[in-house]
Amino acid sequence: MTQAIEQAFALAKQRFADIGIDVEAALAQLDRLPVSMHCWQGDDVRGFENPQGALTGGIQATGNYPGRARSAEELRADLEQAMALIPGPKRLNLHAIYLESEQAVDRHEIKPEHFASWVAWAKQQKIGLDFNPTCFSHELSADGFTLAHANAEIRQFWIDHCKASRKISAWFGEQLDTPSVMNIWVPDGMKDLTVDRLAPRQRLMNSLDEIISEKLNPAHHIDAVESKLFGIGAESYTVGSNEFCLGYAASRQTALTLDAGHFHPTEVISDKISTAMLYVPRLLLHVSRPVRWDSDHVVLLDDETQAIASEIVRQKLFDKVHIGLDFFDASINRIAAWVIGTRNAKKALLRALLEPVEQLKKLEIEGDYTARLALLEEQKSLPWQAVWEAWCLRHDVPAGASWLGDVRHYEQQILSQR
Ligand SMILES: C[C@H](O)[C@H](O)[C@@H](O)C(=O)CO
Numbered sequence: 001m002t003q004a005i006e007q008a009f010a011l012a013k014q015r016f017a018d019i020g021i022d023v024e025a026a027l028a029q030l031d032r033l034p035v036s037m038h039c040w041q042g043d044d045v046r047g048f049e050n051p052q053g054a055l056t057g058g059i060q061a062t063g064n065y066p067g068r069a070r071s072a073e074e075l076r077a078d079l080e081q082a083m084a085l086i087p088g089p090k091r092l093n094l095h096a097i098y099l100e101s102e103q104a105v106d107r108h109e110i111k112p113e114h115f116a117s118w119v120a121w122a123k124q125q126k127i128g129l130d131f132n133p134t135c136f137s138h139e140l141s142a143d144g145f146t147l148a149h150a151n152a153e154i155r156q157f158w159i160d161h162c163k164a165s166r167k168i169s170a171w172f173g174e175q176l177d178t179p180s181v182m183n184i185w186v187p188d189g190m191k192d193l194t195v196d197r198l199a200p201r202q203r204l205m206n207s208l209d210e211i212i213s214e215k216l217n218p219a220h221h222i223d224a225v226e227s228k229l230f231g232i233g234a235e236s237y238t239v240g241s242n243e244f245c246l247g248y249a250a251s252r253q254t255a256l257t258l259d260a261g262h263f264h265p266t267e268v269i270s271d272k273i274s275t276a277m278l279y280v281p282r283l284l285l286h287v288s289r290p291v292r293w294d295s296d297h298v299v300l301l302d303d304e305t306q307a308i309a310s311e312i313v314r315q316k317l318f319d320k321v322h323i324g325l326d327f328f329d330a331s332i333n334r335i336a337a338w339v340i341g342t343r344n345a346k347k348a349l350l351r352a353l354l355e356p357v358e359q360l361k362k363l364e365i366e367g368d369y370t371a372r373l374a375l376l377e378e379q380k381s382l383p384w385q386a387v388w389e390a391w392c393l394r395h396d397v398p399a400g401a402s403w404l405g406d407v408r409h410y411e412q413q414i415l416s417q418r
């Protein structure tokens, strides 16, 4: 098997060299592009603060496939299993509710010490961490408002939670020597006709200003804001809309988070990257798959995932775009979900790196749209898969579907006992 992969790789390398692509250079770039895996795929966004509590905030994990992680130890073990089947660099994206503490700690009182085991584990795994305050699944978010709440005390609680989260994020960055991207997403919105659409947005803006008022070392911590079109129970009005977040990130020079599921079903984030990059210093991507709504299905190697990856590569946004995932499917094996989605994101990046971008740009500027279309389509059937398999072998992970056997084995040995 290994020999066959190596032979195919040698032929593929030559094929790509014929169109001016240095495959080794492409793989070197892929080795510098981490994908941040989201911890919440492993336990249906429950966390360890109050795992029996309801998931609120207008998001839903549907399905009841057996074996979800019930503790941080189980979640880390599951992540290790998934990560062992995914080639190349990875990070882990944590939410605040994944803290570990013997005593109950309310959100505004979380501290780095509550994430010490995660940092120790990340050091062992040699990966960076990213972070999110959790502004949902809490009694003080029950009426659908947090940072934009009309009640000053409740608003302050969430401001304090986000400030505490920034400290944790900066500590991650300092400990792990790689900046932690901290994404602020709030579910704030209204189910029905909203009369005052301005005041909540003014309050959200002021809250965010207070949250980011303390300057933190950018080598350790990056602030990001995530917009959304609507959530369940907030169908008519979302305070942190796209216009709000783009305006906020541009005027405050924070990062902007673009989630593939947070727009109208016919809108795609791949077309938003180039616009946003004109105005904001960085982007965080939540690569996801909406099916009719923000359903957070597992990422496929589909046209939009490819278009997102191609945009990063074509515009050389390697140091400005942070690639994260955001899906939570509880209807299939959760480890398989991570593996499928993360491998697909990386396959799309590889395919993008194997594209003769300069040649295609030249054809475009010369107006030769016939050749542009012809080459883009021929590109799809060049032997990128042989390069993928060789890259998997280099990283000591299964090249093809045999990874599923490892997941099944883990399911029998570990998940079925939960
Ligand atoms: C759990 C995540 O933070 C959440 O999914 C958020 O990023 C989002 O996309 C909400 O729809």
Ligand SMILES: [Mn+2]
Pocket (backbone or CB within 6 Å): 226, 259, 286, 326
């Ligand atoms: Mn998201």
